Amino acid sequence: MKKRKFTFLTFSFYAFLLLIVASWYFVIGVKNASLAELFSKENMAYATKFFKGLFGVGQEDVAFMNRDSWSHAFKLTIETLQMSIMAIGFSTIVMFLTVIPASRNVADGTMTLSRKWYRWIVFGLIRISYVFSRAIPELVWAMIVIFIFKPGILPGAIALALHNFGILGKLCAEVIEDTDSRPIRNLASAGAGRAQILMYGVFPTVLPQFLTYILYRWEVIMRTTIVVGFVGAGGLGQEFKLSMSFFHYTEITLLLICYLILVIIADYISEKSRFFVK
Amino acid sequence: MFSFDLHKRKILTVFLLLLFMWSLFGVHWQEGVMHSSGIGTAMEIFAAMFTPDLSLDILYLAAESSWLTIAYATAGMSLALVLALIIGILASGVLASGKHSRSFMKGSFRGVLGFMRAIHELVWAWLFVASFGLSPYAAIFALAIPYGGILGRIFADMINDVPEEPIQALRAAGASRLQCLFYGYLPSVKNSMISYTMYRYECAIRSSAIMSFVGLGGLGYQIQLSLDDLQYNEVWTFLYFLIIIVVFIDGWSNMLRRRMAQ
Numbered sequence: 420m421k422k423r424k425f426t427f428l429t430f431s432f433y434a435f436l437l438l439i440v441a442s443w444y445f446v447i448g449v450k451n452a453s454l455a456e457l458f459s460k461e462n463m464a465y466a467t468k469f470f471k472g473l474f475g476v477g478q479e480d481v482a483f484m485n486r487d488s489w490s491h492a493f494k495l496t497i498e499t500l501q502m503s504i505m506a507i508g509f510s511t512i513v514m515f516l517t518v519i520p521a522s523r524n525v526a527d528g529t530m531t532l533s534r535k536w537y538r539w540i541v542f543g544l545i546r547i548s549y550v551f552s553r554a555i556p557e558l559v560w561a562m563i564v565i566f567i568f569k570p571g572i573l574p575g576a577i578a579l580a581l582h583n584f585g586i587l588g589k590l591c592a593e594v595i596e597d598t599d600s601r602p603i604r605n606l607a608s609a610g611a612g613r614a615q616i617l618m619y620g621v622f623p624t625v626l627p628q629f630l631t632y633i634l635y636r637w638e639v640i641m642r643t644t645i646v647v648g649f650v651g652a653g654g655l656g657q658e659f660k661l662s663m664s665f666f667h668y669t670e671i672t673l674l675l676i677c678y679l680i681l682v683i684i685a686d687y688i689s690e691k692s693r694f695f696v697k
Numbered sequence: 698m699f700s701f702d703l704h705k706r707k708i709l710t711v712f713l714l715l716l717f718m719w720s721l722f723g724v725h726w727q728e729g730v731m732h733s734s735g736i737g738t739a740m741e742i743f744a745a746m747f748t749p750d751l752s753l754d755i756l757y758l759a760a761e762s763s764w765l766t767i768a769y770a771t772a773g774m775s776l777a778l779v780l781a782l783i784i785g786i787l788a789s790g791v792l793a794s795g796k797h798s799r800s801f802m803k804g805s806f807r808g809v810l811g812f813m814r815a816i817h818e819l820v821w822a823w824l825f826v827a828s829f830g831l832s833p834y835a836a837i838f839a840l841a842i843p844y845g846g847i848l849g850r851i852f853a854d855m856i857n858d859v860p861e862e863p864i865q866a867l868r869a870a871g872a873s874r875l876q877c878l879f880y881g882y883l884p885s886v887k888n889s890m891i892s893y894t895m896y897r898y899e900c901a902i903r904s905s906a907i908m909s910f911v912g913l914g915g916l917g918y919q920i921q922l923s924l925d926d927l928q929y930n931e932v933w934t935f936l937y938f939l940i941i942i943v944v945f946i947d948g949w950s951n952m953l954r955r956r957m958a959q
Contacts, residue, residue, distance in 0.1 A: 427956050431949070439775045442768035446833045466828035501723035508717035554943040555936055558819070558907040559917060562924055563742060563932075567735040573724045627706070646819045649910065663823065675816075682815045692709065 472668030488673055492655075496677045499644045499654035502572040503685075506579035506644075507637045513584040514591055519617065521545040521588055522595035545588070552585030561647040575652030579640050587636055594628045595621065634689040641685035645678055655681075745929035755931055758919060759938045766915040767942065769833065770905035773840025774898050780845030784810055785852030791882055792874050807853065813846030818904050822911045836913045840901055851893055855886040888957045895950030899943055906939055 526542035561578035568574035603620040648656015662670040788806035793799035822839035864881045909918030916935050923931035
């Protein structure tokens with residue numbers, strides 16, 4: 420046993436080493452990317468021009484000194500906040516609907532002391548949907564969803580929710596799998612129905628952990644809202660893309676400031692409310 | 698009597714529900730939220746899920762762009778790991794000698810890490826492309842900076858959570874701070890570091906796939922092209938490749954974790 424563990428670990432180590440070398444070889448050798456070229460005179464000129472643009476050096480209409488653009492950016496910030504909350508709300512709802520049959524100890528009947536043949540099929544289907552949702556990045560979901568919904572914050576929220584319910588579901592199903600099943604079996608043998616088991620047995624024990632995960636995902640969603648905006652899903656990201664295309668660099672700075680403030684607030688809130696839950 | 702401590706969880710739940718309701722008012726529901734042909738398109742996309750395009754050209758293209766995606770992710774991740782190890786160890790403050798220099802080091806390097814991870818990798822990519830032009834390095838740096846920030850912060854937290862006793866034993870035996878780091882701190886956090894890095898590697902693959910969006914190639918770029926051509930079957934081929942890569946890495950990291958736990 421000891422020997423096998425050793426070989427798998429060393430195998431992984433060498434495999435990753437090989438992968439890293441191959442990737443760098445590919446980037447440097449095949450793609451002919453050179454670092455020196457990156458810092459050529461021409462590029463430096465472009466970069467300085469770009470950063471000068473960002474800080475509004477030598478421009479007349481500087482967005483982050485302008486009151487109207489601030490109020491516009493503030494409106495977008497609120498919109499983005501709404502999008503993130505809606506996204507986490509949707510994914511929480513879907514997670515709550517699917518998480519019970521998606522946990523292994525419910526599927527094999529050790530939790531509720533009742534075995535049904537269809538449980539494993541439902542378990543498999545939900546787990547496959549989790550994998551799909553998790554593996555496809557939110558930006559790709561947004562690209563697909565934007566074909567179906569009108570541009571605005573709703574498609575953005577749906578795209579974010581589609582990516583996150585799989586992650587939330589997987590994390591929360593693991594929480595249910597790790598709960599102590601004795602009190603719940605006790606409830607079941609005392610004659611409690613399915614709904615009663617859920618309300619009095621499962622939820623009180625897992626809810627604090629669920630809330631922690633939901634807040635953690637909310638923090639991540641906050642960071643990604645700007646990205647789904649790029650494909651037209653509303654909020655700060657959409658405006659960011661537009662300013663980028665029109666070369667309104669000072670507006671980009673303003674939007675980045677708003678975005679950073681949002682992210683910092685989200686970090687702070689999720690940190691604080693974690694104490695609140697405990 | 699109303700006790701705040703007893704009810705704080707309920708208060709929080711009600712507050713979060715109200716927040717969710719408020720967010721729903723942000724949508725203009727009465728104007729209709731779908732395109733007029735929205736449902737038809739949705740059905741077409743869903744139907745294409747079961748009939749991915751498996752012609753040879755597409756498979757070849759998918760394999761090629763998968764490699765591009767993996768290569769960028771691996772290169773970016775290796776750089777991020779180096780960044781994270783250096784800044785993370787500095788940010789944990791175990792190398793500082795005095796109390797003041799320790800808190801100064803902690804504060805400043807944690808600030809750097811916070812800034813690195815606050816901005817999303819795609820925004821970094823966009824900034825790099827705008828200033829350097831389309832170079833693979835733009836993708837690699839854009840991945841390395843935020844991932845270095847996240848990894849570095851977690852590494853710093855892990856190092857700070859190491860129990861004091863073995864370190865004190867080392868110090869009593871006359872080890873310097875650097876020796877404490879290499880023989881005390883790092884060996885005790887190595888396993889958790891590896892499993893967290895594997896988890897982040899899976900995320901890096903996904904991020905690298907969407908780097909394409911700023912014109913850097915890879916799976917996401919092909920997905921976008923096929924979507925623009927309304928070739929939903931091809932879209933699903935690329936998506937299945939992405940799913941397979943992610944599931945494979947997930948399985949690998951699970952196996953590693955189980956072996957290391959033994």
